[in-house]
Amino acid sequence: MYHNYSYENALAASEKMRWNIEDVVGRGRKLDFTKPFLPESLARVEPLTFLTGREKLILNQIRGHAYLTMFGTVEEFILPFVMDHARPRLQDNDSRIRALLNFAGEEAKHIQLFKQFRKEFLAGFETPCNVIGPPSEIAAAVLSHHPLAVALLTLHIEWFVQRHYIESVRNNGELDSQFKSLLKYHWIDEAQHTKLDTLMIDSLAESYTPDEIVKAMEEYLEMGAFLDQGLTQQVQFDLESFTRATSRELNEEQIKEFNQVQLQANRWTYIGSGMSHPNFLATVNSLNPEWKNRLEQLAPAFC
Numbered sequence: 001m002y003h004n005y006s007y008e009n010a011l012a013a014s015e016k017m018r019w020n021i022e023d024v025v026g027r028g029r030k031l032d033f034t035k036p037f038l039p040e041s042l043a044r045v046e047p048l049t050f051l052t053g054r055e056k057l058i059l060n061q062i063r064g065h066a067y068l069t070m071f072g073t074v075e076e077f078i079l080p081f082v083m084d085h086a087r088p089r090l091q092d093n094d095s096r097i098r099a100l101l102n103f104a105g106e107e108a109k110h111i112q113l114f115k116q117f118r119k120e121f122l123a124g125f126e127t128p129c130n131v132i133g134p135p136s137e138i139a140a141a142v143l144s145h146h147p148l149a150v151a152l153l154t155l156h157i158e159w160f161v162q163r164h165y166i167e168s169v170r171n172n173g174e175l176d177s178q179f180k181s182l183l184k185y186h187w188i189d190e191a192q193h194t195k196l197d198t199l200m201i202d203s204l205a206e207s208y209t210p211d212e213i214v215k216a217m218e219e220y221l222e223m224g225a226f227l228d229q230g231l232t233q234q235v236q237f238d239l240e241s242f243t244r245a246t247s248r249e250l251n252e253e254q255i256k257e258f259n260q261v262q263l264q265a266n267r268w269t270y271i272g273s274g275m276s277h278p279n280f281l282a283t284v285n286s287l288n289p290e291w292k293n294r295l296e297q298l299a300p301a302f303c
């Protein structure tokens with residue numbers, strides 16, 4: 001076995017680290033709009049040298065808003081997926097069902113938390129910011145795929161949450177403390193979710209033939225292409241939000257550069273940082289080593 005995860009340990013950690021929405025938002029805590037919300041490794045506003053410092057900050061915050069909304073969106077499919085996985089497994093293993101129910105409850109909590117943050121963001125930001133969606137339609141599209149493909153996409157997402165926080169948020173002294181706190185609390189719960197996703201994949205894979213596993217891998221890539229289309233649309237929304245917020249009209253050349261840099265920034269944030277995560281690749285390797293090599297070759301295009 002390439003990992004030592006167990007339902008018992010994930011459950012114990014989830015119980016020990018439990019937190020409420022009130023621990024993170026409300027009680028007079030506000031977003032500070034004089035500070036960046038996302039680390040530069042995800043936002044990539046610095047390469048856009050034709051923007052002023054203030055314009056870069058505004059673009060960073062627009063990206064922060066989209067980041068929150070994107071989580072709200074993906075969690076709308078993760079929640080029913082985990083519940084559907086748990087429903088036929090009520091018996092036999094008490095720790096498993098409790099761990100899976102905590103997982104679902106935590107995602108429901110995150111959905112509510114991100115909605116609350118979004119409300120506060122829009123109240124403070126003043127001009128509207130559009131995002132792709134609606135979440136229910138995206139969730140329906142994702143859930144129409146092979147369950148193992150959906151589990152892989154979920155694992156990919158939860159590993160990149162870990163990566164973003166550990167590599168570029170935890171020791172970042174520049175970010176708004178409220179936004180950073182949100183990312184920290186989310187990271188705490190997601191640390192157990194990565195393990196539970198891995199265990200769900202182990203259990204799903206047992207019931208599929210090698211051909212079906214390949215089909216699931218193909219569908220994981222199809223969903224990646226679907227996500228990539230969404231990101232292209234999101235960059236357009238972000239440009240519109242930026243123009244509204246700053247009243248800065250970019251010329252044709254600048255728009256081209258904006259689109260290129262920001263599309264690649266979004267690709268790294270939501271695709272490359274998950275697809276190339278060593279623990280995600282270890283799980284893919286356990287299913288089909290050839291596909292691990294294939295993903296390693298594909299990932300640089302999204303980095």
Ligand SMILES: [Fe+2]
Pocket residue numbers: 075106107110186190
């Ligand atoms: Fe979450």
Ligand SMILES: [Fe+2]
Pocket residue numbers: 078107158189190193
């Ligand atoms: Fe999660």
